[in-house]
Amino acid sequence: MNYTSYGLVNTQKMFSDALGNGYAVPAFNFYNMETLMAIMTAAQECRSPVILAVSESALKYMGSRMLMGMISGLGLDGKTPIALHLDHGGSVDACRAAVDLGFSSVMIDASKLSIDENIDITRTVVEYAHAHHVSVEAELGILAGIEDENTSSTYGNYTNPDDVVRFVHATGVDSLAIAIGTSHGAYKRKSDDEKLRFDILELIAEKLPSFPLVLHGASSVPGKLVDIINTYGGDMHGARGIAPDQLRMATSMNICKINVDSDSRLAFTAAMRSYLTQHPDVFDPRKYLGLARDMITQNCIDEIRTIMNSENRY
Numbered sequence: 001m002n003y004t005s006y007g008l009v010n011t012q013k014m015f016s017d018a019l020g021n022g023y024a025v026p027a028f029n030f031y032n033m034e035t036l037m038a039i040m041t042a043a044q045e046c047r048s049p050v051i052l053a054v055s056e057s058a059l060k061y062m063g064s065r066m067l068m069g070m071i072s073g074l075g076l077d078g079k080t081p082i083a084l085h086l087d088h089g090g091s092v093d094a095c096r097a098a099v100d101l102g103f104s105s106v107m108i109d110a111s112k113l114s115i116d117e118n119i120d121i122t123r124t125v126v127e128y129a130h131a132h133h134v135s136v137e138a139e140l141g142i143l144a145g146i147e148d149e150n151t152s153s154t155y156g157n158y159t160n161p162d163d164v165v166r167f168v169h170a171t172g173v174d175s176l177a178i179a180i181g182t183s184h185g186a187y188k189r190k191s192d193d194e195k196l197r198f199d200i201l202e203l204i205a206e207k208l209p210s211f212p213l214v215l216h217g218a219s220s221v222p223g224k225l226v227d228i229i230n231t232y233g234g235d236m237h238g239a240r241g242i243a244p245d246q247l248r249m250a251t252s253m254n255i256c257k258i259n260v261d262s263d264s265r266l267a268f269t270a271a272m273r274s275y276l277t278q279h280p281d282v283f284d285p286r287k288y289l290g291l292a293r294d295m296i297t298q299n300c301i302d303e304i305r306t307i308m309n310s311e312n313r314y
């Protein structure tokens with residue numbers, strides 16, 4: 001089914017507006033009804049565009065029929081900037097299947113392959129997706145993090161600015177995830193002093209001045225959520241994300257989409273741990289799942305306001 005029948009939009013207009021106005025569209029991952037509702041409530045309350053991101057494992061967890069049933073249940077109008085996006089599609093087949101299901105945007109992640117193989121696979125996905133007016137994101141550089149910086153080239157695992165123009169032109173891709181020092185997960189850095197490589201971002205933006213760039217692994221890992229988890233029996237000491245001011249600075253440059261997954265997971269876990277510990281007699285899941293949903297909503301609102309700068313955009 002085509003995504004327009006779900007009232008979804010692709011990311012084209014979202015990104016041109018974000019690029020022109022110095023903000024980033026948040027891409028929040030979800031994996032069940034509570035996380036989807038939480039993101040939607042935050043987006044509606046802030047009037048922020050939003051990208052609903054689904055990983056391949058989340059798709060498997062929900063099941064495609066249940067997932068698309070929930071998207072249908074949102075009752076979208078096709079005018080509000082809300083996209084459904086496959087996060088880190090690992091193969092051409094996975095991306096094609098997402099397009100056929102009704103996704104309005106897909107990411108093909110062939111970043112671990114050589115640049116020529118990455119170009120070939122990405123171009124194949126672009127041909128299929130564009131025939132259905134679906135947006136495509138690709139990735140160049142390795143988002144593994146600071147410790148893996150052990151290759152001999154000048155840029156290590158960071159995105160090499162000399163590659164981006166060839167990659168974008170050869171593939172026809174709509175946006176590009178770059179590696180400038182972010183990494184996935186809740187343990188991103190050893191100290192708060194580690195900074196993103198804005199020098200590389202600037203070089204890339206100079207070569208592609210009006211092209212949307214994407215930051216993955218950009219959860220800020222709010223200390224207050226980690227503290228709640230640790231207070232109520234968890235052990236996440238040393239969890240540390242990207243400082244919000246660094247992310248906010250990236251949005252004022254060419255970063256048009258910022259992915260957040262870990263922060264919602266932290267909010268979910270903090271709610272569950274604190275509620276169940278404080279209410280040992282309660283066994284109604286709506287109580288603690290409801291609190292989890294509310295805490296994710298609050299975290300999304302905070303990030304829309306302090307990091308994305310995407311409030312009141314429609």
Ligand SMILES: [Zn+2]
Pocket residue numbers: 088184216217259
């Ligand atoms: Zn990612």
